[in-house]
Amino acid sequence: MGAVLVIDDDPHIRELVVALLDRAGYPTATAADGRLALRVLGETQVDLCIVDAMMPNLDGVEFCRAARRYHPDLPLLMLTAKGQLGDKARGFDAGADDYLVKPFEGAELVMRAKALLRRYRKVVESTARVGRLVLDNDSHVATLDGQPVDLPLKEFALLFLLAAHPGRTLTRDFILDEVWGFDFEGNTRTLDVHINRLRDRFGDANGFRIVTVRGLGYRLEEG
Template sequence: MKVHILTADDDPHIRELLGFYLRKEGYAVFEAEDGSAAASLLEHTPVHLAIVDVMMPLKNGLELCEEIRRYYDIPVILLTAKGEQRDKAKGFLSGTDDYIVKPFEPEELLYRVKALLRRYQMVSSDVITLRHTIIDRRSYEITVQGQQMQLPLKEFELLAQLAAHPGQLFTREQLLRQVWGEDYSGDSRTIDVHIKRLRERFTDISDDFVITTVRGIGYKLEVLSR
């Protein structure tokens, strides 16, 4: 089955450019001229990745990205003419997986598309592999260098959530909702405490990954290459 990619941008020239290069790589491309049209398309068309412009009429890219995060498990790339740090922060807070500033090189965009699709495909099953660390979401077991270990439930679920999307930045509020649930009444310090415990548990036994703090925003898990 072909990979379906949604491109949402109110500039027809950008949509044409994206469509040309994506179709050349063999992807099926579905175009939307604004955020509202993109949301409607997602309701009835299977999409594996979305490329979304930030500044769009009816529903902007940040709003669309938040909606995708609520209802779909697909990677999102935000396109924007704004490259300042606070603009990028808004993008990641809305839940995007990646962020590209216009004007962009099509080859770079294709590289990022392929990297995100590989990442999501890697974690599509119940078993997540981070080099020599294996996280089994069915049995709630973790294997490090062939040795099994078990974590308290919330630590396991927090690690699995981060590991399922390596490189993706999550805010504390997002992690609270996804791991503790919408009705949890505690504050975001809970996340900090559990992250600290996870780091302490894995520091001396694995160099497969690291949980990175992004100051003022949240956390992301990065797989180490060494």
């Protein structure tokens, strides 16, 4: 899982957005202007950019144009203090996928970021391989040593999410949001039940195991 790159010349906005994303379980990187952000893109795996429209050196619109030219599959969410239709049009013409006007609600920013990441993952991440298991997210088919394994839909989605981020601890809130939806109001023990079912189904002899990280969430480890 790559970072969410937060690009804003206002350090207070950067700190706020980073705190919101950290709380939601997303790793982050930051840059104070578009020029520095392009350098970060060349050095760091980035899954999403949240970029301010008005910045020195290279503003958000020009950054979006440059990022879209070299990273066509990178989701871009633009932040701006301007709400005029013309300003939005410039952002979308430059390649932005979504647009949020300051001041914004923290929950809305996180929801929009999650929606963009889901949309792009559907295109980019269609297959996950871990140990002897292959998961095809387009057909929702799991195969072990080439033989199909019958998995309920939620178990498949949970295992695919873990397998798409091998070696990375995913928080409970992040997993619940991704698999059950951000508006899930059920018992959080539901996640533990599904994890235990996957452990019972696959054991430790298939080239991977699901590790509990106490107080945080779960991690899938290969080997």
